[in-house]
Amino acid sequence: MNTALAQAAVPTARAIRWTPAVCLAGVLVAATVLARSAGGPADVVLAIAAAGLAATVVSGLHDPAAAMLSAVPVSVMQRRVLRLALLGLPATAVWFLLDSLTAAQVSGPGPLLALTACGVAVALWAPPRRAVVMGASTPVALFALHQFLPSGTVSDVVGWWLTEPWWVLAAATLLCVAGRRR
Amino acid sequence: MSMTTVRPATAASAPATVTRALVVIEARRMLGNPVPWACLALTIWAMWTVTPEPGEWPGASYEGIIPAVAPFLFGISVAASLPFHRARHDVAPAAPVSEARRTLARLLAALPFVVVALAYAVLVAWRERDLGGLWIGMEPGRTTEALHTTAELAQLVALALVAVALGAALGRRMSRLVALVPALFVLWFVVSVYWLFGQAALTPYSMIQVQPLNITVGPSSADPLSFPSDWLLVGNPHTSEGWQRQWVSEALAWWHDVWLLGVAALLLGVAWPRSGRRALLTVGTVLAVAGLVGQHVVIP
Numbered sequence: 498m499n500t501a502l503a504q505a506a507v508p509t510a511r512a513i514r515w516t517p518a519v520c521l522a523g524v525l526v527a528a529t530v531l532a533r534s535a536g537g538p539a540d541v542v543l544a545i546a547a548a549g550l551a552a553t554v555v556s557g558l559h560d561p562a563a564a565m566l567s568a569v570p571v572s573v574m575q576r577r578v579l580r581l582a583l584l585g586l587p588a589t590a591v592w593f594l595l596d597s598l599t600a601a602q603v604s605g606p607g608p609l610l611a612l613t614a615c616g617v618a619v620a621l622w623a624p625p626r627r628a629v630v631m632g633a634s635t636p637v638a639l640f641a642l643h644q645f646l647p648s649g650t651v652s653d654v655v656g657w658w659l660t661e662p663w664w665v666l667a668a669a670t671l672l673c674v675a676g677r678r679r
Numbered sequence: 680m681s682m683t684t685v686r687p688a689t690a691a692s693a694p695a696t697v698t699r700a701l702v703v704i705e706a707r708r709m710l711g712n713p714v715p716w717a718c719l720a721l722t723i724w725a726m727w728t729v730t731p732e733p734g735e736w737p738g739a740s741y742e743g744i745i746p747a748v749a750p751f752l753f754g755i756s757v758a759a760s761l762p763f764h765r766a767r768h769d770v771a772p773a774a775p776v777s778e779a780r781r782t783l784a785r786l787l788a789a790l791p792f793v794v795v796a797l798a799y800a801v802l803v804a805w806r807e808r809d810l811g812g813l814w815i816g817m818e819p820g821r822t823t824e825a826l827h828t829t830a831e832l833a834q835l836v837a838l839a840l841v842a843v844a845l846g847a848a849l850g851r852r853m854s855r856l857v858a859l860v861p862a863l864f865v866l867w868f869v870v871s872v873y874w875l876f877g878q879a880a881l882t883p884y885s886m887i888q889v890q891p892l893n894i895t896v897g898p899s900s901a902d903p904l905s906f907p908s909d910w911l912l913v914g915n916p917h918t919s920e921g922w923q924r925q926w927v928s929e930a931l932a933w934w935h936d937v938w939l940l941g942v943a944a945l946l947l948g949v950a951w952p953r954s955g956r957r958a959l960l961t962v963g964t965v966l967a968v969a970g971l972v973g974q975h976v977v978i979p
Binding site (some may be wrong): 532535645647 | 721724725728750800815853855856857860864865866868869871872874876877878881
């Protein structure tokens with residue numbers, strides 16, 4: 498099984514559209530460099546980066562050949578994990594690059610991983626027709642709600658991905674494990 | 680036996696009728712999308728919560744109003760991108776209507792969002808007057824009755840045009856619909872971090888331009904009363920670079936609107952079919968360059 502997965506890595510990597518992700522990473526690096534030169538608080542830039550990178554990783558779950566590949570002896574969840582790993586590793590590297598460029602209070606990959614896990618959980622449990630779009634929109638929605646909701650209990654809960662990322666990651670991972678056969 | 684005769688459509692009216700029908704269909708689809716309306720609600724909420732508060736950074740409330748439009752721009756781009764992405768399907772080239780006409784219909788169908796942006800700009804103007812004005816500067820150069828100029832409010836409408844054009848360009852050129860969400864999110868929310876483009880050299884290239892610009896006019900030891908009385912000032916403890924003038928310019932905002940129109944035309948050129956693309960790119964380049972030069976000339 499693992500051999501089949503390893504053999505699938507290169508064709509899967511070729512099937513992923515890397516150009517949008519690379520352009521997005523370029524925009525984020527440019528924004529972080531600007532924030533560094535302006536000397537302003539870069540927390541919001543890093544939060545945008547976390548949501549944008551998480552949405553990119555989750556959008557990588559979209560597999561146009563999913564129906565054709567359903568017959569191969571590799572489960573859907575394994576193929577998803579392969580896609581997440583292929584996109585998640587470069588995304589984490591970009592995150593660490595951005596983090597090193599700023600002196601922001603938000604530090605570490607917790608928010609990125611928490612938002613990614615939330616997006617994957619939604620993609621697993623959402624109706625199949627729009628699952629990946631809804632999953633990729635989840636980090637964006639969480640960021641926007643946290644930014645614009647008035648401070649209070651609801652805003653605090655929505656902002657847990659930023660303040661308590663590891664707990665959110667654990668909860669979302671449990672949801673992903675529960676939905677692994679979906 | 681009776682016979683009903685139908686007057687044949689004239690050659691001139693048929694294309695217009697087809698275009699109108701396409702506009703109605705596309706507009707119904709776009710306006711039925713909940714994303715821009717949810718984003719508009721967020722935008723109005725964010726704008727409404729901006730109020731002048733004692734102890735704020737001089738000009739914080741004035742600066743906070745305009746970037747609140749970012750979620751709505753994101754929503755417009757998402758809604759506009761969907762029909763343009765649909766045009767990538769191979770069924771479309773076989774349609775009995777030219778691609779240019781279908782593109783035109785989609786763009787016209789997105790215009791209601793620009794009208795909504797205009798209404799939002801009017802709402803902003805009303806809200807500022809309802810608050811009695813916003814605060815800029817600190818004593819002795821301070822006002823509590825600052826209102827955004829017409830040119831700054833017109834920026835919101837120009838930005839809506841850019842949002843439509845950006846959605847059209849990315850929707851037409853990106854192969855995966857799902858990749859549009861992170862791309863549009865990052866583009867619109869990064870440009871909403873206005874202080875990234877706060878330096879005078881970068882301001883002309885910003886998308887969401889936020890005034891006032893802070894221009895250093897003297898050291899901390901300078902007597903602020905020696906500056907012209909109509910200057911809005913900020914100094915210690917808010918700055919570490921001496922006295923700065925908080926400069927608001929309607930001329931700068933108008934030239935920035937020209938730059939935005941140029942960017943919109945360039946993006947439309949990316950979305951437009953081959954015939955007519957060159958004209959859009961030419962117009963866009965001329966407007967963008969004129970807008971940039973104008974802004975550089977105006978900034979002291």
